[in-house]
Amino acid sequence: MSEAKSITLTPKAVEMAKAKIADSGEPVEGLRLGVKGGGCSGYYYVYDFAKKVRPNKDLVFEFDGLKVVVDNRSIEFLAGAVLDWEQSLMSYGFKWNNPNATGDCGCGESFHAG
Template structure:
């Protein structure tokens, strides 16, 4: 299972963690949920909970990342980037598992 943060995305996550004065054990949880105009929606959240039986945990450019096993099936090979320019602002998901995405890029179909 592989989810990758670009260096720019990792720097933005670390900045937000610092701004929120996150606890040392705080991780970035990457997940999917049913919903959105294409079927599944991406989710990013700060979390301190980790269950070894149901989650995978790894480090990406110094950011601890956790993904639950259900979400991992749909996120394998995904790269998360951060965009801050005239084209947009926010995290962008490049998911090779997605066969269809919505126009805004926040949901997908696999």
């Protein structure tokens, strides 16, 4: 694990993540981001509330008071990526700009790497 591996969240993504955590009413450490195998392109992004941080298994980043937790495996796929929040007339949600993705599905939720 290299300490140079990190992710970035835009101010809008931070704002929306904080709002979702506040709306949940659950006690959480922050936002958990990750990657799992599957989806139409090989991998897909996962978002969840981080109920705990697992020592030696998770990396913790902080953005304007928001803790973001990423597991050691997922950071390999997310290093250098930027998470934004996009909203249009047709849809809204988190959107990744991921330099590790060599292609993605039209749905925008799954990608392939390598």
